[in-house]
Amino acid sequence: MLKYKIIVCDHIHNAGIEFLKKQNDIEMLDYSNLPKIELLSKIGDADVVITRSSTDIDNKFLQSAYNLKALVRAGVGVDNVDIESCSKRGIVVMNVPTANTIAAVELTMAHMINAVRNFPSANHQLKNEKIWKREDWYGTELKDKTLGIIGFGNIGSRVAARAKAFEMDIIAYDPYIKESIIIDSGVRVATSLDMILKCDIITIHTPKNTETKNIITKKEIDKMKDGVILINCARGGLYNETDILEAAKSKKIRWLGIDVFDKEPSNSNPLLSLDNIYVTPHIGANTLESQEKISIQAATIAAEAARGSSYPNALNLPIKENELPYFVKPYLELSQKIGFFISQISKGAIRTLNITCSGKIASYANSLATFGTLGVLKHSLGDSINYVNAMFVAKERGINININTKDGGASIYKNLITIEAASANNSISISGCVFDEDKLRIVDINGFSMDIEPLGKIVLFRNTDVPGVIGNIGKIMEKSNINIADFRLARNNNEALAMIIVDNNISNSTLDELSKIQACLSVNYVVI
Missing domain, CATH: 3.30.1330.90 (D-3-phosphoglycerate dehydrogenase; domain 3)
Structure with missing residues (x-):
């Protein structure tokens, strides 16, 4: 009987291992304990591999895995996978994006409750300092507080459902979700980020991209309530770490609950020095239940891919020259x-x-x-x-x-x-x-x-077709130390559209300056 070979490269929960062992048409080899240099000599005839973050799927790996048809990342992130190279070789890359949803939701709620009731500090004082001092630990209640949720997908919407049980007033901002979906969840719709900035507690649940990186900076913090609480269990870098550190020091931000950091591991991050910042070491997916679910889903997906029956959660499409x-x-x-x-x-x-x-x-x-x-x-x-x-x-x-x-x-x-x-x-x-x-x-x-x-960094500037606009754009770019690589202009019915390709990243402040040009009708920034 023909058997498909699946190799497990990194540690996964034993439930997934046991699932694969029970499949009569699959030969499963667990090489998770092998040094990575030795692993390369073992993967040549693998049909499918299961990895986590410890194995780099680079050209060296792919050259060694000459028979590979599919790869399963047991988790969400695929930063360690060269997806483009996999695609060119016809290798399907899949991940397990939803198995840790509840774990991330509940960690968010834990950070939120810690922030209002100071559990970690109260615990430390009583257990380690042997001090019984109840008056030090007056907290606040979640009931009737306004919770602002940035991102209303799988995790954000479930945080909202749990916050409703605490009788919180919830408002969500997600320009990519139809307003009716948010309203049907019993949540108010924020039509701009500024509406979220007025909330008592703010939590974020978005991917990290050019639009969401540094979505909260000093500019946004200045608009927040004094004593606001911020939570981030999503991605490092969504909140500007330098700016939230200064705001936490001044107590503009009363409490921070953070599970993710710009650079990880983050053992020496200045945020760790403040008493009003609760931190966890990126453990959003670290529950026994989620690890078991991730393992079983990864094993199931790997088995289906080996058989060629389906490719759930595929992140790419094999490019086959002859098709x-x-x-x-x-x-x-x-x-x-x-x-x-x-x-x-x-x-x-x-x-x-x-x-x-x-x-x-x-x-x-x-x-x-x-x-x-x-x-x-x-x-x-x-x-x-x-x-x-x-x-x-x-x-x-x-x-x-x-x-x-x-x-x-x-x-x-x-x-x-x-x-x-x-x-x-x-x-x-x-x-x-x-x-x-x-x-x-x-x-x-x-x-x-x-x-x-x-391709590249592009500013789209639409304006009424009047003299002086190009000069004004040039002055602002010069002031912002932005080098213009190319400038294309089109005209249509007394309007003009400029496509400005630049070498540097464009800040929001530069976009604000461009929008203030009198003839400006709209300005957008695109990174491709």
Whole structure:
């Protein structure tokens, strides 16, 4: 009987090991105790490997695993996996994104309760100092306090459900979730981050990306209540650590509950020195239940992938040269990039996606639509969105997807893909094509003709077409020490749209300065 070989590279809960041992068609080898250099000599004929964060899936690993068809990351993060190299080799990369949801939710609640009742400090005084001093430990109650939740996905929404049991007043901010979903949960909708900043307690549950990194800085802290409580059990770097340290020292922030840090391990972080900061060493997933669930799910996924029956939670799509015409593959990448571009400039939850494919690529419209939808959702959902679940998640979020095809005869472009995204507040349409077989280009943005590669750091500046605008933009960029690599300009009906490619990251303060130019109609920053 043919047996598929699954190799476990890192320690997982024994439940997953036992599951694999019981599969008659699978040979399971547990090499989690092997030194990594020895592991490379053992993985050559593996069909599937299961890893955690201790094994780097790099070119050396992939060259050694010459028979590898799939890889399962037993957890959420895939920072240690070279997904692009896996994709080029036809290796499916999968993770286990939801098994630790409840663990992360409950840790958030633990930090919140610790912050209002000072349990760790009271415990320390009584147990270690042998002091019985009740008057030192007057806390506050969660009841009737306003909780602000940034991010209302799997974890944020469940935190809200538990906070409701404490009779808290809850308000949530998530521009990528339909307002009706938040309202149906019995939670008030924040239409801007500023509304969250007025809350008594603030917790964050978002992926880490260009939009959410440093989402809380001194500027936001200054708008908060004196004595605010902040919680972060999501990702390090969402709160600016330098700024929250200073605010905690001054007691502007009364308590901080933190499980994640910018750099980990974080043994010498200055945040550890303050008495009003409760910390845990990134243990959001560290419950026996979640580790067991992660292990069983990872083992189940690995078995299914080995058999080729399904690839749950796939984070990539194998690129097989013999299955796609050469001209289609760059359009898949272009479609995803256009979607990702749109996601960063769209205002509000997207309700409709119109995806139109013209020319020969129209025969592959469904695949292009999947890549485009993935791009639209990737910015807000991070690793939880993939090629397998993109369409399902879009439908779940109430996004209506329309796929259209044209023969391309009326267009000046041989092949063209257009993605139009409509929200309650605005509509954005971007078209692109591929020149010389592999040169990806955006050729139209909302009726402005362009010719720009969707790559790098890009500022979109729309303005009334009057003299002096370019000069003013240049002065602000010079003042901010931003080097302009390229400047493309399009004009349409007394308006102009500039696409400014820059070498440096653009700060919110620079974007604010640009928005104050009198002729400015809108300004957006995109990183692709």
